[in-house]
Amino acid sequence: MWPGISEIRPPAPEDHHRSRNSLCHDDAVLLIRIEWMTLAIATAAFAVFSALERMWWATECQLGLLPTTLIRDWDECTESTFSFYGAGLLVPLAIPVVLCVIPGVVPRRGVASVSAAALAAFCISTFWLAPYPLPGSGAALLGFAGYCWPSAIMAILLASLHDRLAATLHN
DSSP states (O other): OTTTGGGGOOOOOHHHHHHHHHHHHHHHHHHHHHHHHHHHHHHHHHHHHHHHHGGGGSSHHHHTTTTTTOOOSHHHHBBBBHHHOOOGHHHHHHHHHHHHHHHHHHHOOOHHHHHHHHHHHHHHHHHHHSSOOOOOSOOOOGGGGGGGHHHHHHHHHHHHHHHHHHHHHOO
């Protein structure tokens, strides 16, 4: 026989099955990463939209009840939310984005579940904390984080998909 030909053998059925499962697992992990990053991008886009939105959403501006303790005149109604509240607004708008990025970077079932639960808890807490101003700002900035409800719902769905996918791959 030729040298080295005896070393060539067809793969065992177990090897083929194992590589096929790992390929499916790799594809699933890639898909999950893409979905979480897409959700993070959508959440970031909505945060930017919320920050650039004019202050017309404020009840004082809608009803013309000026001046108040929050808004002094009509000029403040035409300012963007970011220019009105300042850099402090970035924190409650960035937290949901970060919570969506984490499972995309670390695609583990537990990380996805904890991130989705933390995002839902953050959104719920914003409704309780909305009337209370943050220290030093005088503004109820946490009330702006309520924009993340669609992201929280999608995060819960992605975490449950992650659990179902992992269960399917292990069977």
